[in-house]
Amino acid sequence: MALRAADIVGSDLLTGAVAGGLERAARNLTHDFGGTLPGRQAFVEGRASAALLMLRDREVAPVLADKMGVVQFRLASAVVVVATHGTNRAESISLENLANIFARDPRALARNWNDIDPAARSELITPAVCSPAGSMVLEIFQGIALEGQPFRLDVRLRIEPDIAADLLASRSGSVTLIPRPPSSRGKVLQVADGRPGKSSTAYGPDESNVHNGDYPLQVPLVLYVRQDRLAELGAGLRWLCSDEAAALLEKQGLFPAPKAVRMRYLQRLDTR
Numbered sequence: 001m002a003l004r005a006a007d008i009v010g011s012d013l014l015t016g017a018v019a020g021g022l023e024r025a026a027r028n029l030t031h032d033f034g035g036t037l038p039g040r041q042a043f044v045e046g047r048a049s050a051a052l053l054m055l056r057d058r059e060v061a062p063v064l065a066d067k068m069g070v071v072q073f074r075l076a077s078a079v080v081v082v083a084t085h086g087t088n089r090a091e092s093i094s095l096e097n098l099a100n101i102f103a104r105d106p107r108a109l110a111r112n113w114n115d116i117d118p119a120a121r122s123e124l125i126t127p128a129v130c131s132p133a134g135s136m137v138l139e140i141f142q143g144i145a146l147e148g149q150p151f152r153l154d155v156r157l158r159i160e161p162d163i164a165a166d167l168l169a170s171r172s173g174s175v176t177l178i179p180r181p182p183s184s185r186g187k188v189l190q191v192a193d194g195r196p197g198k199s200s201t202a203y204g205p206d207e208s209n210v211h212n213g214d215y216p217l218q219v220p221l222v223l224y225v226r227q228d229r230l231a232e233l234g235a236g237l238r239w240l241c242s243d244e245a246a247a248l249l250e251k252q253g254l255f256p257a258p259k260a261v262r263m264r265y266l267q268r269l270d271t272r
Helices: 017-025 036-044 095-102 137-144 161-170 207-212 234-240 243-251 259-271
Strands: 006-010 048-054 070-079 081-084 092-094 126-129 174-178 190-192 218-226 254-256
Touching (some): 017 243, 036 048, 048 234, 070 243, 092 095, 095 126, 095 190, 126 137, 126 161, 137 174, 161 174, 207 254, 218 234, 234 259
Parallel strands (some): 006 048
Antiparallel strands (some): 048 218, 070 218, 070 254
16 A cells, blocks of 8 residues: 655554654654654655655665755664574584474474584574564574575474563573574574575674674664755654664664664764
């Protein structure tokens, strides 16, 4: 469904608190967070001045129909964190091995941790996915690590956060996908991409690795703004880069851009 004309459009992850904060900070601006696909279309066709879009793997930035230049900024990212029990000797894991654990039809089925690492002790792998409402854990992982394949039938899907915490605390063979690092119990694994043309270096999901795009299990939320509308959107753009907005994005389960990066973006806007 096509969105109505609005100043700022984009992902439905921003409905609720983020949309409310934007309304309070920039009362003269209209918004319609009806989804990334209709938001992209509205922005390309000139029915919106800015768009906040989830940019999926291998997807390109929008090009405006009227060829106007676009200023873009990686505002936040939806991330999949891979966690295991604190006693697990593993420090990292590749996308291929994650697929071997979670996919219904993997290249090399992995049911035991010594299928991943021959030096590991024999321990059955307990795979689970915690994808709370408003997060994209299941969809991101299935799209990137599984390349669209279905999950193995015995994978526990969409478990609640308290169940995920219990698994990480009590099951030594657990490997659980969650939207943010565990607050206390559990150990976060670094993830190596390793796909053709991609780095085989493993990265953890820290603020820098996520923003730079080095951590592979993520979908960035990118802010695109028409160059000829920067001035009139100023109040809204400043709020979207504020600490208040970052806190709301984090509460939504996203990883906001580092504060220093957000401030540099605003400084560049001020000089245009």
